Amino acid sequence: MSASRAEQIIEEVSVEDPRPVLQVARPVLAPAARYGLAGEILQLIEPQSEADPAAVLVTILAAFGALVGPGPHALADGAEHPARIWPLIVGDTSKARKGTSWAHPRRILNAADPAFTTDRILAGFGSGEALVDSVAGDQDRRLFVVESEYGRILSVSKREGSTLATLLRQAWDGGRLQVRSRAGTAVADSAHVVVVAHITRAELLAKLAESDALGGSLNRFIIIPAHRSKLLPSGGNLDEAAIADFGRKVAFVATQARKIGILRRSSDAEDYWSYVYEELAEDDPGGLLGAAIARDSAQLLRMSVTYALLDGSNRIEIPHIVAAQAIWTYSRIGAASIFGERTGDPIADMILTELHKRTTDGLDGTQVRDLLGRHAKGERVKQAVEVLIGRGLATKATKPTHGRPRIVLTLATKATKATEVRTDYDPPLDDAYIASHEDDDEEMS
Numbered sequence: 005m006s007a008s009r010a011e012q013i014i015e016e017v018s019v020e021d022p023r024p025v026l027q028v029a030r031p032v033l034a035p036a037a038r039y040g041l042a043g044e045i046l047q048l049i050e051p052q053s054e055a056d057p058a059a060v061l062v063t064i065l066a067a068f069g070a071l072v073g074p075g076p077h078a079l080a081d082g083a084e085h086p087a088r089i090w091p092l093i094v095g096d097t098s099k100a101r102k103g104t105s106w107a108h109p110r111r112i113l114n115a116a117d118p119a120f121t122t123d124r125i126l127a128g129f130g131s132g133e134a135l136v137d138s139v140a141g142d143q144d145r146r147l148f149v150v151e152s153e154y155g156r157i158l159s160v161s162k163r164e165g166s167t168l169a170t171l172l173r174q175a176w177d178g179g180r181l182q183v184r185s186r187a188g189t190a191v192a193d194s195a196h197v198v199v200v201a202h203i204t205r206a207e208l209l210a211k212l213a214e215s216d217a218l219g220g221s222l223n224r225f226i227i228i229p230a231h232r233s234k235l236l237p238s239g240g241n242l243d244e245a246a247i248a249d250f251g252r253k254v255a256f257v258a259t260q261a262r263k264i265g266i267l268r269r270s271s272d273a274e275d276y277w278s279y280v281y282e283e284l285a286e287d288d289p290g291g292l293l294g295a296a297i298a299r300d301s302a303q304l305l306r307m308s309v310t311y312a313l314l315d316g317s318n319r320i321e322i323p324h325i326v327a328a329q330a331i332w333t334y335s336r337i338g339a340a341s342i343f344g345e346r347t348g349d350p351i352a353d354m355i356l357t358e359l360h361k362r363t364t365d366g367l368d369g370t371q372v373r374d375l376l377g378r379h380a381k382g383e384r385v386k387q388a389v390e391v392l393i394g395r396g397l398a399t400k401a402t403k404p405t406h407g408r409p410r411i412v413l414t415l416a417t418k419a420t421k422a423t424e425v426r427t428d429y430d431p432p433l434d435d436a437y438i439a440s441h442e443d444d445d446e447e448m449s
Contacts, residue, residue: 031337033058039327041314049108052240056230059105062091070148070198076264087310090199092225115251132167136183139192147197154201158211176224223298229338261313269320292343304328351388366414
């Protein structure tokens with residue numbers, strides 16, 4: 005890779021550090037995410053919509069992947085990764101305009117393939133059986149689900165005997181979906197299900213159970229924080245000719261994409277992917293945040309496939325990876341702002357919240373029991389404390405008194421120390437990467 009090419013990418017990309025612990029800035033969508041045809045569509049929609057641009061963009065990517073189907077894919081550890089990405093759009097309030105992020109992309113999708121928007125879009129589902137029934141028995145196994153009430157899905161998944169969470173995980177993975185009911189057994193082979201889900205931040209935190217996160221349901225989604233971008237009292241209107249034009253472009257690249265089998269990275273992109281992959285491997289914050297981002301490399305891979313197909317390419321190139329990386333960083337920062345240091349253990353999280361209020365004094369055993377209303381058993385409290393200590397969030401200290409020493413639980417040093425929020429930007433292709441490849445200019449240019 006030439007130094008000039010590296011410098012060009014640096015100029016195009018800005019990615020905020022995704023790893024602050026306590027204090028996290030609102031994510032900013034880096035320019036690199038607006039790459040290619042998806043970026044052009046966003047440029048058309050953005051001035052005419054109150055929806056968050058990031059929410060609109062990932063909805064465009066998801067809708068295109070649903071339209072293309074399961075054919076073109078990349079391989080990783082023997083698993084197929086097609087253009088199947090699942091955004092979870094998390095509104096800061098009920099007025100975050102989550103739903104409007106789908107309104108304009110739907111019009112362009114309808115211009116590209118009216119039959120698809122009529123027959124293959126499902127406005128949510130309430131059970132695993134309904135999910136499988138929607139694709140079982142059809143020759144066309146594509147399904148685009150726009151679930152405006154993801155909180156309802158979280159509630160249904162908790163019901164005894166519900167198969168929904170398991171089937172959603174299988175649908176993201178791809179392949180065979182099967183469910184048994186009183187009516188018999190429904191089977192769908194080679195199902196290509198894409199889900200865009202909406203929820204408010206408060207509802208997500210209230211309804212998300214430890215099993216949803218640690219069981220792998222949450223990390224199938226790419227978390228996208230959404231904020232109302234502007235006020236348009238008279239509403240926004242897209243030019244019909246522009247919608248038709250973009251519809252033709254989307255239809256063309258989707259048709260070309262279906263002719264592709266396996267997408268591989270170019271030699272330059274393979275080299276860059278190795279660098280990115282190592283960076284992802286080092287990002288392991290633990291707790292609910294760690295569970296939410298556990299499939300980072302797979303999500304990045306699927307997004308890079310989607311960008312490549314939208315580019316009309318049968319290879320994944322560096323700009324496709326960089327664009328995907330920009331969206332993932334936005335998601336990573338957003339997930340950190342939502343989950344912070346939550347462990348997934350409700351008692352541990354309650355204790356941690358109180359510790360942040362008592363950064364100087366901490367909590368002794370009696371105060372912990374009083375905090376919990378003396379309803380939690382001693383063994384359960386001990387387990388929660390061990391979770392906090394094991395994850396480096398709290399520590400035990402002995403404080404002298406006039407009598408017997410007092411054992412106090414306090415915030416660990418790294419949690420007590422204020423985390424600095426970065427205001428500068430580090431591109432994913434950083435100086436260390438460039439320096440390590442300066443000798444490869446002629447070979448990789």
